[in-house]
Amino acid sequence: MYKCRFSTSRQTLTWVPDSFFSSLLSGRISTLKDETGAIFIDRDPSLFAPILNFLRTKELHPRSIDVHLLMHEAEFYGITPLVRKLQLCDELDRSSCGNVLFNGYLPPPGTQQTLSTETKFSTILDRQHVSERLILCPISDPGMVRIICGHHNWIAVAYAQFVVCYRVKESTGWQQVFTSPRLDWVIDRVALNAKVMGGSLGDNDKMVAVASGTEIILWAICPDGNGNEIGVFSLHVPVEALFFVGNQLIATSHTGKVGVWNAVTKHWQNQDVVPINSYDTAGSFLILGCNNGSIYYIDVQKFPLRMKDNDLLVTELYRDPSEDAITALSVYLTPKTSDSGNWIEIAYGTSSGTVRVIVQHPETVGSGPQLFQTFSVHRSPVTKIMLSEKHLISVCADNNHVRTWTVTRFRGMISTQPGSTPLTSFKILSLDDIDGHGGCAAGTEIGPYGERDEQQVFIQRVVPDTDKLYVRLSSNGKRVCEVRSVDGTSITAFVVHECEGSSRIGSRPRRYLFSGHSNGSIQMWDLTTAMEIAGKVDIKALGGPTEEELLELLDQCDLALTRTPDMSPAASLTHSSRNSMCRYTHLQFYTLKLHAYTITHTVKILQ
Template identity: 50%
Template sequence: MTNYQEIVNLNVGGTKFATSWHTLTWVPDTFFTALLSGRIPTVRDETGAIFIDRDPNLFGLILNFLRTRDIDLNNVNIRALRHECDYFGITPLSRRLALCDEMNHSSCGDVLFYGYLPPPLNTPLPSNSSNRNSNGCSRKNSTASNADAPCNRTHSRNSSLDLRTVGRIPSQDQLSRCGRGHSRAASLGNADCYKGIRPPELNAWADSMKVQIIKAHHNWIAVAYTHFVTGYRLTDSCGWYVVFQSPVQDSVIERIALNAKTGGGATASGTNTTGTDVMLGIASGPLVRLWAFSTHSEPVRRTLVGTFNLGVRVEHLLFVGPQLVALSGAGARSKAGVWHTSTQHWQTQDVAHLSTHDTAGSFLLLGTNTGAINYIDMQKFPLRMKDNDLLVTQLYKDPNQEPITSISVYLTPKTNLCGNWIEIAYGTRYGSVRVIVQHPETVGHGPQLFQTFTVHQSTVTKVSLSENYLISVCSEYNHVRSWRVTRFRGMISTQPGTTPKAAFKVLALEAPTAQPHNDCGPYGEQDEEQIFIQKVVPDTDTLYVRLASNGRRVCTIRSVDGSAVSCFAVAECEGALRPRRLLLCGHRSGAAQMWDLSAAIDKAAKPALSVGTGTSTSSAEGDESPIPDGGPTADELVRLLSACDLDATPAPPPLLPASPSPNRPIP
């Protein structure tokens, strides 16, 4: 017979504890009941005490709860204590801690949470045996042509409410592991939660449900899954509602482009597209498919404009005005393809050594590995009639012929004193950041070199020139340098000149294949404060929003359903009462979630006011006090990295380029 008053001596992580058998076992089915009954093998120290290799400080709190049925949570890490409770199986305390933890996190989100778009009810999968329409139903009397029949609106304006009421599809996290924290059995290595129970069908379903890409334009959002795209529209009266769904693609969708408020015209098949609300481009490999959707009639009319072949894998798909542009920078086989709205003509052109691009009005600027900046004016169609080539014109040549790896164009505002002049910032493979300008005094001579910075020692991957700041990012863990720009009558000026602002890192351990859909930024219009979105590890539900000018944290975003963020984008949406800057997140669960960043950015961008004085704590421009880094703290970073296999992440790039520039000495 068990003596419940028997003293049990424990050695927890080197700290000795003594308690009674009854205290340890009054909660049934715990680590201690299994330990003292012999179901778990015991290890004893030199004094005969049972050794348990756990944190003694947290164990002391749990033991005190077992003694008194009460606990003091002052200065206690609730997450860590809950982890230990899950390990030891102390269910009563674990439930209390879970409630304490959940008080700070709601499935309704915080004040910035803007909307939730649940995954589609029926997830269509490509099938070789049957032809399916956009609703996943079999289509009778289908043909092999590319013609598309009109499709019904996939859901009513209340579809989001209907989808919520049928229950949420389990998240990828729920499919891949038993739950949060470690169970006692899993920690002991005696259980494999989902070993052998995931059939191929479940894997295919889970992969198909993951949001691959999310894009927005005006008041439209396109959510791309593996084989189809769902389109949503925002109105003041109805909020977000489903408007269209693309046909199911046999191949995996790799790129999408969305353009709202397009003009009318005739399609390649002769169908008039006047009144088209939105156009959607989808790229898979070298093929690009373009659809036009019109919501001015019921049912919603979907028209396949055409299927185009770039000849090489499409790496970038975008709209420049109403023109659809596909780009590929595959070395010597770099190509550009353009579909023009008015001429209904698809045209491809070799563009030598394409490495980066940017847009400005109707201009598409192309940076090359040879150090040249070229441009295509989309308004000059049907282009060169003699040889039917795209009119690719060289705008500028780098003085050292360094490969151009990033580019940003800024058009100065039009005023009574000057026209709309162009300024270009670009970065190179060898770390240089240059600014060139086309101002009134340089007319007839092309853009002139204005300023050069050589502060980076690695390839410059991003550059952004805005009204107030110049921002560059290099490949060394996304190291950011920012400068404050001085302007006179809207044009960049040398008096008092560009001054350094901040230096910080936006760490993101993302696989190269996922980086195009998890671009850290900077995001925002060029006449406003821009931001970075920091996603530290691949499988995380947490994003950090930071000011691009100084790295200060604007806010921290956590998914409302706990599912990992698979892709994100920032967009200015115009469907609300006033334009709002929204952070759009696609999730592994298939849902899309949105946060309104406008108010948070405005608040973070304003200098702090001294208490009781109403005066700013910052000094004159360029002399501001150092601003602490706004990325994850050391504790947050360790917690994020605990779910990331660092051995599987790409190695950091070398501090110096692999082959130095012939015109730049090695430091």
């Protein structure tokens, strides 16, 4: 501990009315004095010096100071003129219109009249029995955004008790087209199908589904924006993943339940399987990674053919040599190399931390996949995995520790010459709120996001109550950009989604980051432009948050009320719903060891 002494006059300290100093010297705040009569103030003297200089000269030299730190001190002392000047300095690089990456703002659903429903489920005798009362109710306060998912040129935004769908057109931009009835339970999962092909619903219809607990409700959205309830279904166990495979709605639970709704038969069916830890899709196939070390597949298009047996056709595809639980799964379909089908490649991670790649030749479909490579680099369970055209990416439960490899291909197929080589290792630190005030776990998945034939990205939200996100390349962890809420509100959900291009010749799809906020708004960021800019500059020195940025973010939250993601086996996140089977073990506490010292100062006031 060391002390600094400052000498000044009463007039200098008190010319700003209603400040800390006017209250201190008038006796409204108790004082502590040393043997010389100097008043002791327990604040940082390095920041007090420019504040005292401003009180003396009314001048400010922001280039020599940290504007954020000084503004915090000025607010503490109540020096209003200084606070205003510092706010203007801080706002030079910030705008409510955002920076060059900011692409749009959707305000919270407002005062329009919407249907509200009070729904009670009776699942003892008839799981689809619904009694409901519809009333008109304005959305006065939608609350925070819980989940965002996208499909083609649509997004679905889930709030606590209703879901809103938006559609984008080149001529009109984003427009709200559907608002669900208000439900009397909290939405945990959402799935969107904006391109229903064939079937009895018609090519122009869209579908959106939400789940809470064990129940699922499904709507069809007509071209005019009106929604018709298709049905309410029950999985009988908590729904932990909800997504579409073609026109089929799929719900899964780690307990070993799979529910399927078929658009042709309009039939809902539950199937018991082995406890599920992970999943992915490949065409019409649902691939399941299970607790017994096996990978199973279900052809959901053939589902109606098995209706007489009241059973889904569940087939074992592969069994892990060590029979470890399959905790993460990613399927990659290469371009067709023969008339007999695709070369199928599957990367998976296990509860022991092992990463394996298995492949199946088109000519040897009947013999099943063969083990191709094994990596034993993780010491914690693998929680996410992604096999793409150029990279293999795995994430484990140790604070989202990421390992990446380059993948060598020959004519589109994975090759052993020279084979997969290690690329990099990094972490995506992300703390979650214990009480859920920071958002829903299904709405804040780190990724990776993006098409498998392009560079993919992670999205890092370091602390629950923050207005900042870091976009990082999934292959090497380098920072592409950071985005900051244009209205200062906390970010409670996010997703990366690629929207289709216009009908103009040469137009290509563009990738966007959608962020949902505590006030119910949606903000959009152009990641295609961000990737192009990052490709033109040297980003090798930038990764995730720097130590200074990290400490600044951690100062914004109470670490005792946060947790680090531990075990969350999930899909490969290629599904538009991007819901995962998220589970957390007991709270783990991590101590940040910081070198610090105590600074105090005393002020000698000259009468």
